[in-house]
Amino acid sequence: MSQDILFITGVNILMAWSVYIILLSGSLSFANGGFMALGAYAAGVFTMKWGMDFYAALALAGVGTGLVGALVAYPALRTRGVYLILVTVGLSFIIQTLIQNTDYVGGVRGMTGMTGTTNWHVWGLIAIVGAGLFWLSRSHLQRQLDAVREDERVAASLGIDVVYLKVVCFAVGAGLAAIAGGLYSHYMVFINPDHFNIFVSIYVVLYVVLGGVNNVFGPVIGASVMTLLPELVRGLQSYRPLIFGAVIIVLLLVRPNGLLSFRLRTLGASKGGGA
Amino acid sequence: MIAEQIVNGIVLGSMYALVALGYTLVFGVLDKLNFALSELFMLGGFVVIGSVGLGAPIWLAGVLVLVVCGLLGLVVEFVSFRKFTSPDAQVTAALSSLAVGLIMIDLVQKTWGGEPVSVPVPIEWRRANVAFFGMQIQVMKLVILAVTLVLMAVLHWLISRTAMGRNIRAVAESPAFATLLGIDVKRVNQQTFFIASALAGAGGLMFSLRNGIASSDIGFTFGLKALAIMAIGGMGDLRGAVLGGVLVGVIESLAIQFGFGKLGEVIVWALMILVLLARPGGLFGGAHTTEQRA
Numbered sequence: 427m428s429q430d431i432l433f434i435t436g437v438n439i440l441m442a443w444s445v446y447i448i449l450l451s452g453s454l455s456f457a458n459g460g461f462m463a464l465g466a467y468a469a470g471v472f473t474m475k476w477g478m479d480f481y482a483a484l485a486l487a488g489v490g491t492g493l494v495g496a497l498v499a500y501p502a503l504r505t506r507g508v509y510l511i512l513v514t515v516g517l518s519f520i521i522q523t524l525i526q527n528t529d530y531v532g533g534v535r536g537m538t539g540m541t542g543t544t545n546w547h548v549w550g551l552i553a554i555v556g557a558g559l560f561w562l563s564r565s566h567l568q569r570q571l572d573a574v575r576e577d578e579r580v581a582a583s584l585g586i587d588v589v590y591l592k593v594v595c596f597a598v599g600a601g602l603a604a605i606a607g608g609l610y611s612h613y614m615v616f617i618n619p620d621h622f623n624i625f626v627s628i629y630v631v632l633y634v635v636l637g638g639v640n641n642v643f644g645p646v647i648g649a650s651v652m653t654l655l656p657e658l659v660r661g662l663q664s665y666r667p668l669i670f671g672a673v674i675i676v677l678l679l680v681r682p683n684g685l686l687s688f689r690l691r692t693l694g695a696s697k698g699g700g701a
Numbered sequence: 702m703i704a705e706q707i708v709n710g711i712v713l714g715s716m717y718a719l720v721a722l723g724y725t726l727v728f729g730v731l732d733k734l735n736f737a738l739s740e741l742f743m744l745g746g747f748v749v750i751g752s753v754g755l756g757a758p759i760w761l762a763g764v765l766v767l768v769v770c771g772l773l774g775l776v777v778e779f780v781s782f783r784k785f786t787s788p789d790a791q792v793t794a795a796l797s798s799l800a801v802g803l804i805m806i807d808l809v810q811k812t813w814g815g816e817p818v819s820v821p822v823p824i825e826w827r828r829a830n831v832a833f834f835g836m837q838i839q840v841m842k843l844v845i846l847a848v849t850l851v852l853m854a855v856l857h858w859l860i861s862r863t864a865m866g867r868n869i870r871a872v873a874e875s876p877a878f879a880t881l882l883g884i885d886v887k888r889v890n891q892q893t894f895f896i897a898s899a900l901a902g903a904g905g906l907m908f909s910l911r912n913g914i915a916s917s918d919i920g921f922t923f924g925l926k927a928l929a930i931m932a933i934g935g936m937g938d939l940r941g942a943v944l945g946g947v948l949v950g951v952i953e954s955l956a957i958q959f960g961f962g963k964l965g966e967v968i969v970w971a972l973m974i975l976v977l978l979a980r981p982g983g984l985f986g987g988a989h990t991t992e993q994r995a
Contacts, residue, residue, distance in 0.1 A: 454792055500976050507791050508734045509977055515925065516970035523967045601734050624921055628799060635796055668811075671804035678797045679784055 428547060432636025433613055435653045436529040436548035440606035441626075442633040445554055448599035449639055450568075451592040452575035453503060457514035458603040459626030460521035463619065464491045465604025466611035467531050470540045480542045480612065493569070499593045511547035518627050525619045536618025551609070555602065559642045565668035571595070632674055705836050706958040707951055712842045712911065714848040714950020719904035720927035721934065721942035722856065723897035729873045729894045729937030732788065734795040738901040739775045739924025740802040741770045745905020746820060746915025747809055753821045767899040774898025775891055777801050782890070783865045802920065809917045817916035820909045846909045852903055853943060858894070861941070865892055873937070902925075926966075929973035935983020944985050 441458060448455045472483035472551045500512045526534050560566055573581040574588050582588050609615045629652075637648025651669060656663045720742045727735045748769045748891040750857040752762040782828025805810040860866040872889045880886055901924070902986035908923065930949050949969045956965025976984055 488913075502974070505981070506978055508795055509932075509981065511734065511792070512928060512972050513977055516929060516974050519970045520967050523963060527964050533781055548804070573853070600734060624925070628803075634801065665807075667803050667807040671800040671802075671807070675797055675798035675804075678793055678800075679780075 439651040441630045442649040444603035447614040451595040458520040461603035463622030465607030467509035484608045488601040489527030490602030492597040496597035499596035507539040538616040540612040541700030706954045710951030710954030718946025722929040723901040724931040727944040736799040739920040740805040741901040742905040742924040743920035745902040746909025766929040770902025771895040771899035774894040778894040790823035817914040840867045
């Protein structure tokens with residue numbers, strides 16, 4: 427397996443997790459391709475034009491995009507369900523078009539010259555984020571998030587700050603997508619706005635749907651299978667969208683919660699607290 | 702010049718409006734998003750190419766677009782909406798129809814390739830101009846406007862004057878009560894999907910006639926804007942979809958005229974987000990009477 431495939435798989439896993447983190451609080455985001463673009467370009471500008479250190483650039487791009495995410499999320503999360511899908515689709519388009527029209531980062535021609543990412547960075551980050559998410563899945567916070575996701579009003583009545591949790595999840599997800607974007611741009615050397623079109627956002631959401639939305643491993647499986655399978659099986663590559671679409675449709679009909687839909691035993695459950 | 706751009710905008714907007722009408726019909730009746738409509742819009746142009754390629758005259762190709770896209774709409778209903786009836790399944794149905802859309806794009810690219818394909822319309826059709834209040838306007842644009850108006854009039858008649866329309870309005874109001882009154886909700890859903898998909902296909906037909914090409918990526922670049930227009934006009938509001946379409950078409954044309962170029966594309970999405978946040982019922986009114994709400 428070549429280095430590139432390993433790298434793309436890693437980035438896709440990070441992106442899938444970024445959608446998963448937002449989904450933890452019950453919001454589905456189609457804007458993560460846009461946040462990835464923001465991160466990719468911001469990190470590129472920091473290292474190329476401002477001469478910043480690679481790690482500092484990544485961190486700053488992540489935190490900055492996270493703040494942008496929080497700023498956007500605060501009003502946007504007043505909408506729910508399909509309305510939120512519309513708002514995040516809109517965000518994706520707005521970010522892409524704004525980048526296309528910013529000459530400072532090369533507009534439609536793109537930006538070039540970023541280097542520095544290795545597979546170690548990507549898979550190291552996956553290990554860190556994975557450990558964090560696994561810890562989260564066994565923590566008290568996860569149960570608050572479950573409550574928010576299942577029924578906001580009940581959660582609020584239990585004294586959980588629903589808006590705060592949703593905004594934080596959205597910001598963290600946006601930040602992770604941005605860091606994945608920063609890693610991506612510094613591996614690919616050349617990026618242009620078309621690398622981050624609406625399809626990226628859609629595909630990442632579908633990875634998560636494919637893998638399953640209610641445990642940490644689902645998104646990993648979804649992203650890896652859909653990235654690796656076409657590469658490994660010869661002849662499958664040109665049928666990727668077709669097979670992917672068909673699998674999603676069948677899966678939604680048969681198992682609406684996704685392939686790997688089981689709940690990790692939470693702290694309460696392991697103490698025998700029941701469901 | 703500005704007057705000409707406004708005419709261009711109205712023509713563009715009428716094509717948006719056709720697709721937006723499809724979105725808003727489905728949303729009005731089922732409270733769900735049918736993402737596949739953008740791709741049926743894209744498919745409209747390719748159905749023309751395919752049927753003319755098989756030897757059909759152009760008027761028959763136009764009729765075929767409505768029929769083929771309508772029938773594909775029934776397939777979408779069966780695959781992505783039939784099973785997901787609960788209000789919780791909103792997002793599931795949206796994702797499923799999105800996947801259907803991805804398959805449609807891929808099949809078109811497998812058949813016609815990824816590059817834009819030219820539509821076999823006589824070049825004189827697209828060249829012909831008429832003088833109109835001192836402006837030169839392509840005949841094709843007037844044809845597009847006329848066809849759009851006819852389709853909208855037919856839709857209005859179907860919804861407000863026929864038994865089918867009455868059933869559709871009843872299901873939009875409340876599926877449970879419609880069932881109690883003996884209305885076959887499944888059948889009404891199918892009728893809604895057929896009409897909505899045929900409208901989207903007609904929009905795609907107009908688009909390909911105006912530009913002379915059909916391209917597999919216009920579903921996501923132009924078709925999805927209809928989604929925003931539906932939200933701007935009010936989800937489920939037929940009149941709002943038409944007004945919203947024309948408004949956005951004119952704004953985009955004027956943005957090009959005044960040198961904003963592609964930045965004009967931001968306007969529609971920004972406007973949609975503002976409307977959803979500030980006036981979720983839509984820009985025009987929002988309180989639906991039974992007449993306006995499909």
